[in-house]
Amino acid sequence: MTDLSAPPFSSRHIGPSEPEQQRMLQAVGFESVADLVAVAVPEAIRAKDRLKLPAAASETEAIAELRGLADRNQVLTSMIGLGYHDTVTPAVIRRNLLENPGWYTAYTPYQPEISQGRLEALLNFQTVVSDLTGLPVAGASLLDEATAAAEAMTLARRAGKSKSDVFVVDADTLPQTKAVLATRAEPLGITLVEDPLDGAPPECFGVLVQYPGASGRLRDFRAVAAAAHEAGALVVAAADLLALTLVAAPGEFGADIAVGSSQRFGVSFGFGGPHAAYMSVREGLQRQLPGRLVGVSVDADGGPAYRLALQTREQHIRREKATSNICTAQVLLAVIAGMYAVYHGPDGLRRIAHRVHRHAVALAGGLRRAGLEVVHGEFFDTVLVRVPGRAAAVLAAAAERGVNLWQVDDDHVSVACDEKTGAAEVAKVWAAFGAEGSEVTLDADALPASLPRESAYLTHPVFHAHHSETAMLRYLRRLQDKDIALDRSMIPLGSCTMKLNASTEMEPITWPEFAAIHPYAPAEQAAGYRELIGTLEDWLAEVTGYDTVSIQPNAGSQGEFAGLLAIRAYHRANGESGRDVCLIPSSAHGTNAASAVMAGMRVVVVACDSDGNVDLADLDAKIEKHRDTLAAIMVTYPSTHGVYEETITEVCAKVHEAGGQVYVDGANLNALVGLAKPGEFGADVSHLNLHKTFCIPHGGGGPGVGPVAVRGHLAGYLPGHPLHDGTPVGPVSAAPYGSAGILPISWAYIRMMGSEGLTAATEQAILSANYLARRLAPHYPVLYTGRGGLVAHECIIDLRQITKETGVTVDDVAKRLIDYGFHAPTMSFPVAGTLMIEPTESEDLGELDRFVEAMIAIRGEISRVASGDYDKTDNPLRNAPHTAESVTADEWPHPYARSEAAYPLPSLREGKYWVPVRRIDQAYGDRNLVCSCPPLEAYED
Numbered sequence: 001m002t003d004l005s006a007p008p009f010s011s012r013h014i015g016p017s018e019p020e021q022q023r024m025l026q027a028v029g030f031e032s033v034a035d036l037v038a039v040a041v042p043e044a045i046r047a048k049d050r051l052k053l054p055a056a057a058s059e060t061e062a063i064a065e066l067r068g069l070a071d072r073n074q075v076l077t078s079m080i081g082l083g084y085h086d087t088v089t090p091a092v093i094r095r096n097l098l099e100n101p102g103w104y105t106a107y108t109p110y111q112p113e114i115s116q117g118r119l120e121a122l123l124n125f126q127t128v129v130s131d132l133t134g135l136p137v138a139g140a141s142l143l144d145e146a147t148a149a150a151e152a153m154t155l156a157r158r159a160g161k162s163k164s165d166v167f168v169v170d171a172d173t174l175p176q177t178k179a180v181l182a183t184r185a186e187p188l189g190i191t192l193v194e195d196p197l198d199g200a201p202p203e204c205f206g207v208l209v210q211y212p213g214a215s216g217r218l219r220d221f222r223a224v225a226a227a228a229h230e231a232g233a234l235v236v237a238a239a240d241l242l243a244l245t246l247v248a249a250p251g252e253f254g255a256d257i258a259v260g261s262s263q264r265f266g267v268s269f270g271f272g273g274p275h276a277a278y279m280s281v282r283e284g285l286q287r288q289l290p291g292r293l294v295g296v297s298v299d300a301d302g303g304p305a306y307r308l309a310l311q312t313r314e315q316h317i318r319r320e321k322a323t324s325n326i327c328t329a330q331v332l333l334a335v336i337a338g339m340y341a342v343y344h345g346p347d348g349l350r351r352i353a354h355r356v357h358r359h360a361v362a363l364a365g366g367l368r369r370a371g372l373e374v375v376h377g378e379f380f381d382t383v384l385v386r387v388p389g390r391a392a393a394v395l396a397a398a399a400e401r402g403v404n405l406w407q408v409d410d411d412h413v414s415v416a417c418d419e420k421t422g423a424a425e426v427a428k429v430w431a432a433f434g435a436e437g438s439e440v441t442l443d444a445d446a447l448p449a450s451l452p453r454e455s456a457y458l459t460h461p462v463f464h465a466h467h468s469e470t471a472m473l474r475y476l477r478r479l480q481d482k483d484i485a486l487d488r489s490m491i492p493l494g495s496c497t498m499k500l501n502a503s504t505e506m507e508p509i510t511w512p513e514f515a516a517i518h519p520y521a522p523a524e525q526a527a528g529y530r531e532l533i534g535t536l537e538d539w540l541a542e543v544t545g546y547d548t549v550s551i552q553p554n555a556g557s558q559g560e561f562a563g564l565l566a567i568r569a570y571h572r573a574n575g576e577s578g579r580d581v582c583l584i585p586s587s588a589h590g591t592n593a594a595s596a597v598m599a600g601m602r603v604v605v606v607a608c609d610s611d612g613n614v615d616l617a618d619l620d621a622k623i624e625k626h627r628d629t630l631a632a633i634m635v636t637y638p639s640t641h642g643v644y645e646e647t648i649t650e651v652c653a654k655v656h657e658a659g660g661q662v663y664v665d666g667a668n669l670n671a672l673v674g675l676a677k678p679g680e681f682g683a684d685v686s687h688l689n690l691h692k693t694f695c696i697p698h699g700g701g702g703p704g705v706g707p708v709a710v711r712g713h714l715a716g717y718l719p720g721h722p723l724h725d726g727t728p729v730g731p732v733s734a735a736p737y738g739s740a741g742i743l744p745i746s747w748a749y750i751r752m753m754g755s756e757g758l759t760a761a762t763e764q765a766i767l768s769a770n771y772l773a774r775r776l777a778p779h780y781p782v783l784y785t786g787r788g789g790l791v792a793h794e795c796i797i798d799l800r801q802i803t804k805e806t807g808v809t810v811d812d813v814a815k816r817l818i819d820y821g822f823h824a825p826t827m828s829f830p831v832a833g834t835l836m837i838e839p840t841e842s843e844d845l846g847e848l849d850r851f852v853e854a855m856i857a858i859r860g861e862i863s864r865v866a867s868g869d870y871d872k873t874d875n876p877l878r879n880a881p882h883t884a885e886s887v888t889a890d891e892w893p894h895p896y897a898r899s900e901a902a903y904p905l906p907s908l909r910e911g912k913y914w915v916p917v918r919r920i921d922q923a924y925g926d927r928n929l930v931c932s933c934p935p936l937e938a939y940e941d
């Protein structure tokens with residue numbers, strides 16, 4: 001009988017078909033995948049059993065199960081506030097941006113020429129933030145408001161003149177911000193002092209003010225700022241962007257740094273995230289900004305072009321000199337927030353803010369007239385009401401009417417209005433307080449008279465040109481068309497695992513039952529979420545061999561920090577607080593050392609040998625030297641060199657024997673899932689990157705989720721949250737479950753792959769990397785290999801000799817690949833002068849061969865440079881990439897043909913990607929730092 005069952009999802013997720021897989025195996029010289037894996041993966045780390053996961057569900061079944069979970073969440077009107085406000089994502093943005101793979105599958109814009117669309121969108125975001133906060137330089141997103149505040153705290157300490165170690169926090173700061181500040185401050189020796197800021201702040205290096213406050217109170221901080229500056233301290237304002245359309249900007253009342261969330265600019269709650277936080281700074285602090293900063297430069301033809309400024313890779317994560325560990329940020333959400341501002345324009349935003357404010361005023365007026373006490377006379381959107389002993393009853397009465405309010409204490413309830421608040425909601429709230437029948441009267445605004453918003457904002461034409469839906473649709477399309485994302489071609493980035501982000505995985509995240517849940521909604525309203533999170537944490541524990549997982553960290557970097565805090569707390573609990581040395585191999589990702597510094601550890605670098613492995617002799621020496629103070633080793637496995645180090649179990653044993661803990665950076669878990677488990681082969685803790693191994697799309701540089709996974713002895717030290725039962729370690733993210741809103745993606749992936757599918761994916765990823773290595777090896781030397789001459793899930797090709805002989809650099813190859821329609825591999829990491837390629841399991845043989853063909857053709861071009869057939873400097877490699885404008889110019893001064901420039905392979909004649917700018921001058925942009933939308937004249941010839 002013919003098999004009538006549908007092919008499993010894994011056959012959709014895994015690119016190569018079985019016959020293709022056979023051809024690839026043949027090329028690599030193996031009979032079967034099992035044989036290949038048996039040679040490639042060291043026996044010592046192999047997992048004994050298959051993963052204990054439920055049998056794979058079909059796409060239809062998985063969606064049905066997710067529907068069931070979603071139905072267990074209850075969507076109420078949320079008037080909880082506290083940094084999270086309901087908002088309308090304009091449908092044109094939801095459908096054509098958030099739900100559009102042209103946007104969400106893009107990578108971080110390290111290759112600026114193929115990222116002009118999202119870079120422009122991020123520049124819009126920076127302009128919004130800079131204009132509204134009244135500070136000249138804004139970055140392209142931080143992880144959440146609380147961690148942004150923590151970054152501002154450390155920035156103030158670095159940049160300020162004060163010798164104090166005290167950071168003063170406004171008593172009216174959001175609770176999650178206070179908690180994250182405490183987590184971050186303690187290991188760095190910073191003392192937090194909470195203060196009502198009624199007079200001058202106590203002696204300190206910095207002060208954080210919340211504007212408006214958590215209680216809704218909106219106050220003038222001019223005197224506080226002046227007093228702080230007088231004493232040599234910097235002022236940080238945590239500000240609400242929507243409020244800033246109506247009241248004075250932080251930059252105008254004396255803030256040096258502004259931070260906050262852009263969530264209410266069109267981004268759903270998602271049970272806490274992901275949302276883009278922002279930071280802006282005054283002149284003079286821009287080189288201290290953490291995270292990425294988009295700037296304007298010029299291309300080879302002198303036209304304006306965007307790129308990431310002030311960093312060869314990431315200026316702030318320079319190993320032990322690091323000042324921040326932020327890598328993956330919240331790009332997709334920043335793009336949405338920026339587009340929300342583009343769509344509404346300054347007048348639209350002011351109208352929305354005004355509407356929010358008028359509803360809050362009406363709400364307060366009705367309560368007052370009913371005899372209730374409204375605590376603050378001046379507020380923007382949040383009304384604090386005193387109801388002695390009745391707070392819980394009011395909350396219950398509101399919930400009965402379908403509205404969530406916030407209980408501050410037994411005697412106080414706060415009510416936050418937002419873009420969706422209307423007369424019906426106000427009436428329900430009145431009723432909940434026992435003030436039924438109150439009527440809206442024309443009370444005066446409740447904004448402080450001393451804080452008028454006088455400066456203009458969003459004057460740039462981009463905020464005035466796209467207000468009709470047609471114009472918005474075309475603007476989104478025009479920007480999307482400039483970029484290469486996974487919807488065009490493979491993105492062969494080592495260490496970043498740009499695999500399929502399946503449509504079925506993506507679908508649920510915009511369902512209201514997942515998108516519209518406030519992170520502080522009552523637990524029973526999020527029952528579906530809690531089950532989904534619990535299940536996902538259990539599955540990840542099974543996959544990694546650890547005992548407990550927390551999904552709170554909202555990027556890999558934050559998972560690292562959380563893991564190291566767990567190690568630190570464990571040593572302290574054992575009376576070994578002197579253990580503060582963290583060993584890190586020289587090949588490690590920059591975030592590792594940065595996280596260690598943030599966790600109060602001292603970084604000691606361990607050398608790698610010529611094969612790229614941890615140098616055991618050096619490890620022994622370093623362990624010996626720091627035996628009594630050894631806290632941990634952080635190793636990436638498989639290593640960033642793309643090989644399975646044979647000695648990993650030995651490395652673990654040596655560190656354990658000296659009393660240290662082993663942290664395995666799980667960014668490369670795509671080489672291990674189903675085959676080996678870090679928690680079983682000797683590690684104590686890992687972070688994973690759900691935006692690498694578990695299919696959350698890269699979003700052009702975020703969002704991500706970086707769960708931290710630990711063995712039992714560290715389980716008591718995972719990140720807590722002020723809203724949950726106390727644990728010894730505080731939260732690392734603002735929201736209790738971090739970026740919960742995108743967890744359905746990873747849940748769906750695991751659910752649809754099952755044990756066999758996940759293992760097959762890993763095997764295919766290894767086979768594909770080895771296939772590429774084998775095919776490229778005759779043309780480019782492959783730098784590191786392990787047993788049997790095999791690599792793991794990625795390979796590094798070495799151009800250093802080629803560069804020496806011909807002058808052609810990795811940059812030239814990367815930019816020439818654009819002419820061939822490809823995103824470049826990872827450049828010069830972890831070894832300068834090399835390219836790291838990770839094909840992932842999702843690319844089929846045709847696509848892999850297309851890439852190989854391009855790389856071989858480029859090698860041919862390099863040979864022509866070497867032989868003198870091509871000019872040493874005026875050749876297609878050095879001049880790459882070629883725009884349509886440049887190859888159709890009336891003048892063509894180059895010694896090679898236009899067709900060689902544009903169509904080096906015949907296959908490119910169909911579906912050619914035309915890059916929008918020529919090669920970008922990085923140095924020019926850093927010398928002439930421009931980080932907000934340039935005036936239109938800049939685009940004139």
Ligand SMILES: *Cc1c(COP(=O)(O)O)cnc(C)c1O
Nearest residue numbers: 327328495555556557589667704
């Ligand atoms: C991506 C990566 C990280 C950082 O993760 P983010 O999510 O970007 O913060 C850390 N280590 C390695 C090896 C990585 O590849």
